[in-house]
Amino acid sequence: MGDIAKGALGGAWTLLVGWILPTALNLAVFHLAVAPSLRGLSAFDRLRYAVAVPTGLAMLTGTLLLGLVANACQNSLYRLLEGYLLWPARAYDAGCRRSRRVKDHLANRLTVLRLERRHREEGALQPEASEQLARLLAQPRIARVAGQDRRRRTAVQRALLQERLGRFPIADDQIAPTRLGNAIRRFEEYGWDRYRLDTQLLWNELTGCVPDQVRRQVDLARASVDFFVALLFGHIVVCALAALALVTDRPDTPLAVSTIAVLAALVPVWYRSAVTATDEWAAAVRALVNTGRKPLADSLGLDLPRTLAAERDMWAMVSRLSRIPYHERAAALDPYRASPPSAPE
Known part of the structure; x- marks a missing residue:
């Protein structure tokens, strides 16, 4: 009670x-x-x-x-x-293009800061890295903000730039037209990007088998x-x-x-x-995925593989089995099924 x-x-x-x-x-x-x-x-x-x-x-x-x-x-x-x-197609496409430009700009700024720091610490860069730095600094917009970043960006401020970049999805085809859409989409794709676990599809199964504290963190963050x-x-x-x-x-x-x-x-x-x-919501979902994979596999009657590559294959098949009608190829999931408990003697 x-x-x-x-x-x-x-x-x-x-x-x-x-x-x-x-x-x-x-x-x-x-x-x-x-x-x-x-x-x-x-x-x-x-x-x-x-x-x-x-x-x-x-x-x-x-x-x-x-x-x-x-x-x-x-x-x-x-x-x-x-x-x-309710977004017109043109507005949606324009928003996605703008989001990609912002994401690329932040990534390029951080790359310039990282390469210049390596150059100061090591004295020289590898030819490929040196060529990449020169190519980035040749862009007028990057060159303009790079000078400001060198003068003003402390370690904390660079971390804030990384935080802003972290609010975008990893895959460009997951980009949304708004800042909130990208901030939410980044943790919606987390399980798929890391483990090929479609958390949007298996959300109820995942939240139903994790500890109450983990599920509570997600609810409070949202x-x-x-x-x-x-x-x-x-x-x-x-x-x-x-x-x-x-x-x-x-x-x-x-x-x-x-x-x-x-x-x-x-x-x-x-x-x-x-x-x-x-940000807190994303951290809670990340903890949910990382700690909930094993209980989810157990609840589905599966054994979690020892290698990450095999685990990604298993979750991809589980997600596919839940998303599309059954096909004979789903039998490829059989090697991951847990052995039935032995009958007591």
């Missing part, structure tokens, strides 16, 4: 922090800054009179209902910010990103309602305009905060 209560409270905590709390903040801003100007709007007045309850109870009920609705729509909200939903995503979309809705308030009979124009300006300025801040918060 204690474990059941702990699990229920854990799920409620992530829902509370990720979706209900930011909804409450946005409703408070709406109530204080926008609602007074909407009282002349017939639809708003009818709704206010129909819900004849104290303001505090109405706020609490509205927060819970809207928070639950936002939680139910989270996949669509994330896909919109990641660039997968709750931080959920918080900023919910806050961001809530600000957009409040901005739209504040713009609607400007066309009512008696609007508080200075307050409505100030609300729109402040919330519009905060939207990119929350978006950037969501991107940064994915």
Whole structure:
């Protein structure tokens, strides 16, 4: 019973922090800054009179209902910010091209810093490395920032550059058109890139067999990103309602305009905060994959191979078996099946 209560409270905590709390903040801003100007709007007045309850109870009920609705729509909200939903093809392609340019630029800057450091420490570079450095410095954009990097980039600042580069997927064909899409896609591809384990396909199996602490870390890390995503979309809705308030009979124009300006300025801040918060989420998913492979193999009736190459082959076949209809070639998975337990004598 204690474990059941702990699990229920854990799920409620992530829902509370990720979706209900930011909804409450946005409703408070709406109530204080926008609602007074909407009282002349017939639809708003009818709704206010129909819900004849104290303001505090109405706020609490509205927060819970809207928070639950936002939680139910989270996949669509994330896909919109990641660039997968409602994005025109041209905008999607342009975003992907821009993301590749940014990724290549960061990688080239770090390569220049690394090669120049090796040159200082060793006195000379191998011909291939020297040619690569010269080729990079021949690019005007790289040459311009390279001088700034030499003067200003400390070890910590170089680590921050590496952190920014780490928010992109390894494979270029996995690049997304937005920063949040790339930051999430990098750990979605982690299991496949390292072990050929498709974590998106086998997510329920993987999370169902790992220790509770590991699964809890993933949930808590995602709750931080959920918080900023919910806050961001809530600000957009409040901005739209504040713009609607400007066309009512008696609007508080200075307050409505100030609300729109402040919330519009905060939207990119929350978006950037969501991107940064994915770092902890990525670390939790990485731990989930690294520590969950063995329990997952055991739960599927498989023996984890001794070599990494054989393990990658095994997970590729498991992922393929889960993704496509059965084919006779799936029998290649038989050598990895665990031996049945021997009957007691």
